[in-house]
Amino acid sequence: MTIKDIARMAGVSRATVSKILNNYTDVSEKTRRKVLQIVEETGYQPAFSAQTLSAKRTNLIGVIYAGNINADLTHPFFVEVVNAFKKQIGELGYDLLFFSNEKFRNSQENYLARCQYFRLDGCIIINGMDIETAITELDQSDLPCIGVDIQLTGKKSGFIMTDNRKASAIVVEHFYLAGYRSIAYISGQRDCDIGNARKEGYIQALNQFGISVREEWIQYGDYREQSGYEAMKHLLKQRPYPRAVYTASDLMAFGAIRAIKEAGLSVPDDVAVIGFDDIHACQYSDPTLTTIRQNKEKIGKLAAFMLFDLIKNQVQSSNVMVEPELVIRQSCGGRVE
Amino acid sequence: MTIKDIARMAGVSRATVSKILNNYTDVSEKTRRKVLQIVEETGYQPAFSAQTLSAKRTNLIGVIYAGNINADLTHPFFVEVVNAFKKQIGELGYDLLFFSNEKFRNSQENYLARCQYFRLDGCIIINGMDIETAITELDQSDLPCIGVDIQLTGKKSGFIMTDNRKASAIVVEHFYLAGYRSIAYISGQRDCDIGNARKEGYIQALNQFGISVREEWIQYGDYREQSGYEAMKHLLKQRPYPRAVYTASDLMAFGAIRAIKEAGLSVPDDVAVIGFDDIHACQYSDPTLTTIRQNKEKIGKLAAFMLFDLIKNQVQSSNVMVEPELVIRQSCGGRVE
DNA sequence: CTGAAAGCGCTTACAG
DNA sequence: CTGAAAGCGCTTACAG
Numbered sequence: 001m002t003i004k005d006i007a008r009m010a011g012v013s014r015a016t017v018s019k020i021l022n023n024y025t026d027v028s029e030k031t032r033r034k035v036l037q038i039v040e041e042t043g044y045q046p047a048f049s050a051q052t053l054s055a056k057r058t059n060l061i062g063v064i065y066a067g068n069i070n071a072d073l074t075h076p077f078f079v080e081v082v083n084a085f086k087k088q089i090g091e092l093g094y095d096l097l098f099f100s101n102e103k104f105r106n107s108q109e110n111y112l113a114r115c116q117y118f119r120l121d122g123c124i125i126i127n128g129m130d131i132e133t134a135i136t137e138l139d140q141s142d143l144p145c146i147g148v149d150i151q152l153t154g155k156k157s158g159f160i161m162t163d164n165r166k167a168s169a170i171v172v173e174h175f176y177l178a179g180y181r182s183i184a185y186i187s188g189q190r191d192c193d194i195g196n197a198r199k200e201g202y203i204q205a206l207n208q209f210g211i212s213v214r215e216e217w218i219q220y221g222d223y224r225e226q227s228g229y230e231a232m233k234h235l236l237k238q239r240p241y242p243r244a245v246y247t248a249s250d251l252m253a254f255g256a257i258r259a260i261k262e263a264g265l266s267v268p269d270d271v272a273v274i275g276f277d278d279i280h281a282c283q284y285s286d287p288t289l290t291t292i293r294q295n296k297e298k299i300g301k302l303a304a305f306m307l308f309d310l311i312k313n314q315v316q317s318s319n320v321m322v323e324p325e326l327v328i329r330q331s332c333g334g335r336v337e
Numbered sequence: 338m339t340i341k342d343i344a345r346m347a348g349v350s351r352a353t354v355s356k357i358l359n360n361y362t363d364v365s366e367k368t369r370r371k372v373l374q375i376v377e378e379t380g381y382q383p384a385f386s387a388q389t390l391s392a393k394r395t396n397l398i399g400v401i402y403a404g405n406i407n408a409d410l411t412h413p414f415f416v417e418v419v420n421a422f423k424k425q426i427g428e429l430g431y432d433l434l435f436f437s438n439e440k441f442r443n444s445q446e447n448y449l450a451r452c453q454y455f456r457l458d459g460c461i462i463i464n465g466m467d468i469e470t471a472i473t474e475l476d477q478s479d480l481p482c483i484g485v486d487i488q489l490t491g492k493k494s495g496f497i498m499t500d501n502r503k504a505s506a507i508v509v510e511h512f513y514l515a516g517y518r519s520i521a522y523i524s525g526q527r528d529c530d531i532g533n534a535r536k537e538g539y540i541q542a543l544n545q546f547g548i549s550v551r552e553e554w555i556q557y558g559d560y561r562e563q564s565g566y567e568a569m570k571h572l573l574k575q576r577p578y579p580r581a582v583y584t585a586s587d588l589m590a591f592g593a594i595r596a597i598k599e600a601g602l603s604v605p606d607d608v609a610v611i612g613f614d615d616i617h618a619c620q621y622s623d624p625t626l627t628t629i630r631q632n633k634e635k636i637g638k639l640a641a642f643m644l645f646d647l648i649k650n651q652v653q654s655s656n657v658m659v660e661p662e663l664v665i666r667q668s669c670g671g672r673v674e
Numbered sequence: 675c676t677g678a679a680a681g682c683g684c685t686t687a688c689a690g
Numbered sequence: 691c692t693g694a695a696a697g698c699g700c701t702t703a704c705a706g
Contacts, residue, residue, distance in 0.1 A: 002682095002683055002684085003683065003684060003685095004683080004684095012692075012693085013692065013693040013694075014683090014684080014685090014693085015685080015686080015692075015693055015694080015695095016691090016692060016693070018684070018685055018686085019685090019686095019692090022685080026691060026692090027691065027692085028691055028692090031691080031692085043447075043450065045450050045453060045454050046454070046683080046684065047390070047454065047456070047682085047683055047684070048386075048389075048454050048455045048456065049385075049386045049387075049389035049390040049395075049456060049682085049683080049684090050386075050390050050682070050683035050684035050685090050698090051386075051683080051684055051685080052385075052386035052684090052698090053384070053386040053387050053390050053682090053683080053684070053685090053697095053698045053699065053700085054683075054684045054685040054686080054697080054698050055684080055685060055686090055698090056698095058386075060434075063435075072420050072423075072424075073410075073416055073419060073420040073423060074416050074417055074420045076617075079410055079411050079416055080411055082410060083409050083410040083411045086409075086410060086435065086437060087409075087437075089437065090437025091437075093437075094437060095434060095435065095436055095437050096434070096435040096437065097397075097432060097433070097434055097435075098400075098423065098432065098433040098434075098435060099432055100423060100424075100426065100427025100428075100431060100432050100433065110380075113380065113382050116382060117382050117383070117384065117385050118385045119384070119385065119386060254621055279617065280413075280616065280617060280618050281617050281618035281620070281621040281622075283618070284591055284618040284621060284622040284623075285618075285621040285622065285623070286621075286622070286623035339698095339699055339700085340699065340700060340701095341699080341700095349676075349677085350676065350677040350678075351677085351699090351700080351701090352676075352677060352678080352679095352701080352702080353675090353676060353677075355700070355701055355702085356676090356701090356702095359701080363675060363676090364675065364676085365675055365676090368675080368676085383699080383700065384698085384699055384700070386698085386699080386700085387682090387698070387699035387700035387701090388699080388700055388701080389682090389700090390681095390682045390683065390684085390698090390699080390700070390701090391681080391682050391699080391700045391701040391702080392682090392700080392701060392702090
């Protein structure tokens, strides 16, 4: 069943059928009705590949998890963002193509070439560790791209992320108002942009409150539980040890809590802890974990609209910082030192 | 840059270039080298739409989250399965197309038509609640389909799921060996196939051990925390109340634990609990939760191979049950009644 | 081993 | 308002 069949059945030309299907206005109401009815009856659907070959757009958006040590589908933060993105971009009429990086990785990874191969209308790039240069190439091309947690700079690119400095400021302020003055920070890897933004926010906030920054109270982990555990052990060896700890991920907070308990101390009575991410387990841990929640819904939704505007040429490259929120539970205490 | 350009530059015909790119063998080594070199130099890539229009296959697999109340990308179990599936099917040379259901849903949802529109090579169908008839239509078509947690019956379809009866048998046996004789079950919705399989397994296992089944010890929830809490409150009102509880999800187990604690009782000393899913929070809850872990890796990977075989016509419709595993933590106790 | 030609199923100026 | 025709960029018999 092709457009030719429909044209024949309706007694019109293929061009006319095509126009009707694409909502052109210069067609008589009578012809339109007849054709539409036949389309309805037959259940005719145009073929994607023929449409794409002939027209330019595909209404297809690529989803790229960038980085060699790459966050995959299961990443708890990004999956929520991508889900919200998918919903919104779906409303706008786009489907999603997920590149399978496997084969691809073995050869030279050329994201741009793959986008061109499928003639994607745009793509969303999820940040990972150890970003490939192929991402830069894509970014600098004229394919519309939106980065999540990664700063894209191309003329047809934009990015969106949580305001990580702000998040740290909120945490430090919360600790400060609860009376804490000795506040440590367990960061992500030293070369992680996100972790560094959080660190800078932490330092800036301490300065603002006139609290001097102690280098030995800044530890580095890898966002995982074990690294938080080890970082906390280092912190506890110091005299005095910090009475409040802010970690760049919830998992590291869980690790820190484990270390604190092992030392015979209590959370939050001896050491207060605030994490980052608000993963599901925060509600069920002992104690329940105070943490920073990123507005994943909003990030995903905004990414969809920003990409759409870029595609429709309605806008220049844009970038947005989204407000974080502190979710207060048991782990952060509230006593005066 | 098209195949025409490459042909011109190499001084051969388009047909020859096409053959070389598609690994035909009836081409002289010399021509092959020359063409390949030019392809390399120019970075030429064929256009997906032209290839698809002309050939039949797309190397594209559709991912469908079925059901009106539909599990989305963020579902903790399915996301792991889909991730493993993506990796394996990627190795086999396929990319993934995620249908955006939004627009689509408003009209009559026609999965089959959409698959045909994109000329997908096959698809994977993730079970949800309240499955549409459009899924049946897809299942019965001759497009290769693999269902996860959903029994497909078409001649080109297969399915894969955890052996849910077996899982229940393992749980009941574990309780039995720990000395428990009064074992309750908190199920999913009454019309949920998965929940029912687990229920039947539970009943069968009780029978096997000569323990009589008490209808009032079977409660129904909706897999969420609150429903587990309420179901447990009902169970605790009974005299005697059960000393061991098996729930069809971890979240319901957390709800049950909350109810038990609220009643001034202890887990596992007064009531032992075993959940289902092994979500991340099980490791951090108080007490940590004993639970059934499904082999998501294996399910995803098998789904990929099964679908591949179906596509390549190497196999008839197949279906597989995957072994579950009991992960023992603190909540299940181990004392004699 | 190589190429001319038809065809895949659409869309888009263009002419009427 | 409608249609003939060219074209999108490939692949695939088929002939040589």
